[in-house]
Amino acid sequence: MTDPGAAAAMTADIDDYVARHEQDLVELTQALVRFDTTSVDLSPGSEHRTNEEAACQAFAADELRASGFAIDQWEPDARELAHHPMMPPWHHFEGRPITVGTLAGAGGGRSLIINGHIDVVSAGDQSLWSVPPFAAEIRGGRIVGRGSLDMKGGIAAAMFAVRALRACDVRLAGDLIFEVVTDEETCAMGTIAAIERGYRADAGLVPEPSEMNLWVATRGILHGSCKVEGRSAHAEINQPSWQEGGGVNAIEMTADVIRALRELSADWAGRADQRHPLLGAPAIHPTLVAGGAFIANIPESCELGINTTYLPGNADADGFGSGPKAEIEAAVARLAEQDEWLALHPPRWTWATDYPPYELDPASPIVSVARGVAHDLGRESIVEGLESAYDGALLTRFAGTPSPAWGPGETARAHTTDESIGIDELTEAARLYARAIIEWCGRAA
Numbered sequence: 001m002t003d004p005g006a007a008a009a010m011t012a013d014i015d016d017y018v019a020r021h022e023q024d025l026v027e028l029t030q031a032l033v034r035f036d037t038t039s040v041d042l043s044p045g046s047e048h049r050t051n052e053e054a055a056c057q058a059f060a061a062d063e064l065r066a067s068g069f070a071i072d073q074w075e076p077d078a079r080e081l082a083h084h085p086m087m088p089p090w091h092h093f094e095g096r097p098i099t100v101g102t103l104a105g106a107g108g109g110r111s112l113i114i115n116g117h118i119d120v121v122s123a124g125d126q127s128l129w130s131v132p133p134f135a136a137e138i139r140g141g142r143i144v145g146r147g148s149l150d151m152k153g154g155i156a157a158a159m160f161a162v163r164a165l166r167a168c169d170v171r172l173a174g175d176l177i178f179e180v181v182t183d184e185e186t187c188a189m190g191t192i193a194a195i196e197r198g199y200r201a202d203a204g205l206v207p208e209p210s211e212m213n214l215w216v217a218t219r220g221i222l223h224g225s226c227k228v229e230g231r232s233a234h235a236e237i238n239q240p241s242w243q244e245g246g247g248v249n250a251i252e253m254t255a256d257v258i259r260a261l262r263e264l265s266a267d268w269a270g271r272a273d274q275r276h277p278l279l280g281a282p283a284i285h286p287t288l289v290a291g292g293a294f295i296a297n298i299p300e301s302c303e304l305g306i307n308t309t310y311l312p313g314n315a316d317a318d319g320f321g322s323g324p325k326a327e328i329e330a331a332v333a334r335l336a337e338q339d340e341w342l343a344l345h346p347p348r349w350t351w352a353t354d355y356p357p358y359e360l361d362p363a364s365p366i367v368s369v370a371r372g373v374a375h376d377l378g379r380e381s382i383v384e385g386l387e388s389a390y391d392g393a394l395l396t397r398f399a400g401t402p403s404p405a406w407g408p409g410e411t412a413r414a415h416t417t418d419e420s421i422g423i424d425e426l427t428e429a430a431r432l433y434a435r436a437i438i439e440w441c442g443r444a445a
């Protein structure tokens with residue numbers, strides 16, 4: 001676009017379309033929220049194994065098709081993903097398709113991936129909601145519902161931006177690829193599946209609720225569990241030492257493990273090389289404990305679940321957390337060396353999720369484009385880190401597609417009871433996305 005007058009007329013057209021069709025954007029968001037896509041848990045023993053994500057994906061495909069996208073919808077083959085370090089052995093995608101739409105550009109522009117997840121976290125105790133969590137009712141200019149903010153609102157705004165481009169006859173030079181994934185709130189294999197399918201672009205945008213700020217860094221996340229062995233005995237009868245056959249309390253031993261991990265976490269927090277300007281320090285939190293079988297028995301085993309965050313600088317060459325994992329195991333091994341029982345019965349670690357951290361140059365072109373169009377609309381999109389994780393890390397690390405989050409709505413409302421998004425936030429996001437897509441992909445002559 002070289003003619004500034006024509007460019008201004010085009011953005012005026014887009015803004016006018018968004019203003020006149022605001023109700024369509026509201027209805028699109030409501031339609032997405034009304035599918036109960038509460039993330040399934042396919043681990044053994046779980047009872048939440050199905051949801052409405054297949055129907056939601058069919059809806060998303062129809063929407064994208066109507067905007068001119070060629071649709072690739074498929075159920076990823078679990079066997080083909082088995083090699084991936086983030087893939088749990090029991091996980092699968094049967095009845096759980098991924099949708100990717102491609103809007104082929106005319107050529108000569110940069111390609112862009114927009115990636116959003118339709119799975120949502122549990123609504124929790126539904127009686128605490130002021131409206132049913134999947135009704136998508138409107139209260140005070142806001143659409144209330146689980147997933148309205150995280151992140152069906154962002155997805156709807158981006159889809160609607162493409163509708164606006166089409167209505168205003170904007171033809172793009174670069175390809176626009178719209179990924180609608182599941183699984184983000186649990187195993188994050190949906191975006192991995194799209195990456196393994198071969199989708200790449202010059203940059204990506206993830207419409208997570210970032211208040212239209214740009215998340216350019218995340219911490220990595222490790223989930224692990226440590227099994228501590230004791231020896232069962234009658235809790236009400238005085239016990240001889242364990243060497244003489246007495247009981248060993250696995251819960252008390254686990255308390256020692258927790259103390260050792262707390263010291264390691266404090267050590268990380270105190271080290272200058274473990275501080276990131278946008279992410280703070282890494283941390284270890286004990287988050288689950290299961291031990292003991294009977295109130296009158298000395299417990300013979302205890303299992304401790306931990307959640308650990310780590311910094312981009314802690315990642316190994318493959319992007320993962322083998323370093324922090326080894327430090328954690330070493331800290332518990334040192335404890336075990338000082339205790340005769342633990343030395344003979346060392347705590348055993350099992351590691352599950354390792355979600356890699358990432359970091360993007362705040363001066364990277366996609367960040368500049370997003371900040372530029374936001375500035376033009378009177379909004380300053382600041383560059384931030386997200387202490388947790390989201391799919392932008394995977395696109396950046398594994399697809400070579402630098403992808404900040406940039407989406408409508410307040411981060412603090414995500415995962416809360418009465419989660420909601422403002423209709424004004426949606427329309428602003430749609431206007432911003434339309435501008436950013438044109439700016440990034442270029443307009444065909």
Ligand SMILES: [Zn+2]
Pocket residue numbers: 117150151184208209390
């Ligand atoms: Zn999210």
